[in-house]
Amino acid sequence: MERKNGSGPITVATAAPMRKRRLNTVAALCTLLFLGACQTADSYFVLPENQQGLQTVDALTRNDPNAAMGAREHPNILKTYGGQYRDPQVEKLVARIAGALTAVSENPQQTYRITILNSPTINAFALPGGYLYVTRGLLALATDASEVAAVLSHEMAHVTANHGIERQRREEAEAISNQVVAEVLPDSAQAQKIAARGKLRLAAFSRQQELEADAIGIRMLSEAGYDPHAAARFLRSMAAFAAYESASADGESSLDFLSSHPSTPQRIQLAEDQADQYAKKDGAGEIGSEYFLNGINGMLFGPNPEDGYIRDRNFYHPELKIAFQVPPGFVMTDKANSVVATGPNNVAIRFDGVKADGRRNLEDYIQSGWVTGLDPSTVRAMTIGGLPAANARANAGEWQFDVTVIRSGGDIYRLLTATPRGNTNLEEIASSVRSSFHKMTPEEIASVQPLRVRLVEVQPGDTVASMAARMMGTNRKLELFQILNALPAGASLSVGQKVKIVSQ
Numbered sequence: 001m002e003r004k005n006g007s008g009p010i011t012v013a014t015a016a017p018m019r020k021r022r023l024n025t026v027a028a029l030c031t032l033l034f035l036g037a038c039q040t041a042d043s044y045f046v047l048p049e050n051q052q053g054l055q056t057v058d059a060l061t062r063n064d065p066n067a068a069m070g071a072r073e074h075p076n077i078l079k080t081y082g083g084q085y086r087d088p089q090v091e092k093l094v095a096r097i098a099g100a101l102t103a104v105s106e107n108p109q110q111t112y113r114i115t116i117l118n119s120p121t122i123n124a125f126a127l128p129g130g131y132l133y134v135t136r137g138l139l140a141l142a143t144d145a146s147e148v149a150a151v152l153s154h155e156m157a158h159v160t161a162n163h164g165i166e167r168q169r170r171e172e173a174e175a176i177s178n179q180v181v182a183e184v185l186p187d188s189a190q191a192q193k194i195a196a197r198g199k200l201r202l203a204a205f206s207r208q209q210e211l212e213a214d215a216i217g218i219r220m221l222s223e224a225g226y227d228p229h230a231a232a233r234f235l236r237s238m239a240a241f242a243a244y245e246s247a248s249a250d251g252e253s254s255l256d257f258l259s260s261h262p263s264t265p266q267r268i269q270l271a272e273d274q275a276d277q278y279a280k281k282d283g284a285g286e287i288g289s290e291y292f293l294n295g296i297n298g299m300l301f302g303p304n305p306e307d308g309y310i311r312d313r314n315f316y317h318p319e320l321k322i323a324f325q326v327p328p329g330f331v332m333t334d335k336a337n338s339v340v341a342t343g344p345n346n347v348a349i350r351f352d353g354v355k356a357d358g359r360r361n362l363e364d365y366i367q368s369g370w371v372t373g374l375d376p377s378t379v380r381a382m383t384i385g386g387l388p389a390a391n392a393r394a395n396a397g398e399w400q401f402d403v404t405v406i407r408s409g410g411d412i413y414r415l416l417t418a419t420p421r422g423n424t425n426l427e428e429i430a431s432s433v434r435s436s437f438h439k440m441t442p443e444e445i446a447s448v449q450p451l452r453v454r455l456v457e458v459q460p461g462d463t464v465a466s467m468a469a470r471m472m473g474t475n476r477k478l479e480l481f482q483i484l485n486a487l488p489a490g491a492s493l494s495v496g497q498k499v500k501i502v503s504q
Contacts, residue, residue: 073127082117085136093145098152124155132156132159143293144287146288154213156217156220157214218274219274229275230287244479290498298452310334311448311472315351321439327433331475349418349433362388366403375392384404389407400418400423402416402426456501458493473502484500
């Protein structure tokens with residue numbers, strides 16, 4: 001979990017209508033802090049042209065005039081997505097898949113710089129000049145090499161078709177047009193209509209680019225010897241995971257890919273129809289299940305270890321040596337800079353940390369202006385888990401808040417609990433969480449390890465339910481097990497079958 005200096009003011013947001021109260025409780029807590037992007041080192045691997053010797057990045061840029069845009073944006077991509085995921089086994093797997101596609105691309109001379117992003121989100125995208133990105137979250141969702149090939153071929157198609165360059169030109173043209181209109185028709189309804197039409201034109205252009213990339217990618221799949229139906233198959237898996245994510249504690253999906261690559265039934269059907277044509281001509285194609293599963297066996301799953309671990313109702317941060325627990329019925333979600341838990345009756349809890357920066361008096365800190373709606377008469381000093389702490393109440397709009405701060409060494413940790421006004425359980429819930437906060441023992445630290453994708457073989461007597469029971473890091477074990485293994489409801493397992501689970 002990244003920690004930022006808490007120097008700016010913090011506003012307790014007022015909630016929106018009742019039907020959105022659960023999400024807005026989380027939103028109210030999330031607006032309490034200013035968040036920052038993490039810093040990571042730049043690292044990558046380059047897929048050589050026709051597999052003949054490694055290409056240097058300088059050569060990549062020199063040989064492709066469009067690479068300047070990719071080079072400019074690359075550091076920002078790394079910051080946004082947690083840097084590169086470094087695992088030679090996984091890198092070799094992705095290079096093997098991409099290498100087969102390069103030879104059948106629209107431009108076989110194009111060199112690609114492929115980065116596996118250290119992010120649990122499910123995403124893949126391309127920048128001009130051959131910069132390709134795929135997250136480890138996407139690799140964990142795939143069940144075979146052909147599905148990853150479907151994603152990479154789609155992104156390669158964007159590069160060879162110069163979609164990024166064309167979109168930039170269109171966006172620049174629309175921006176100039178909007179500026180001219182704004183000067184001629186300032187603050188008018190007509191200007192707003194013209195701007196809206198421009199956004200619709202860009203959206204339609206983007207949809208057309210996606211369909212074009214689909215068609216090129218499916219052709220590449222078939223010509224590279226992969227199953228052309230993998231594109232539609234993986235779109236269905238991503239849609240299933242999107243539904244799983246949308247039902248999570250805060251309703252916030254991490255499936256970034258579908259935000260820019262919409263998975264509509266019509267689009268899936270088009271992909272199926274195109275795949276049928278190639279399958280009839282070239283045969284079924286390879287799916288590459290065994291070597292793919294072996295390649296991702298042991299890959300990190302879920303949030304990065306430096307952000308701490310969620311295990312059922314418990315949060316552990318071995319690096320910071322702290323832990324706490326939320327009450328029964330609450331579900332925790334790890335954000336980039338905080339941990340958020342939501343529970344019954346629209347109650348939400350947020351945990352984060354800031355640098356103490358020499359602050360000693362926590363009663364003064366809690367009143368230093370970072371919480372609006374604070375009731376000064378409620379500020380009190382206390383001790384939590386042997387550590388100095390302070391507590392207070394705040395009110396804003398339809399919400400009431402319990403604010404607890406705890407100092408450990410050079411850090412101040414903040415526990416914020418929000419309930420609708422009139423909820424009489426605020427003190428009970430907040431007290432339960434703060435009393436559970438403690439410094440981890442060496443035994444606790446040793447017992448908590450990162451979650452990873454584990455490949456296991458089905459034994460006699462194993463069932464979908466018994467395999468799903470071995471999953472860790474989720475309270476919806478059966479559902480996630482079925483999605484990660486692309487198992488429809490009612491499916492059974494065969495002895496000797498290889499399946500993915502998530503465990504330490």
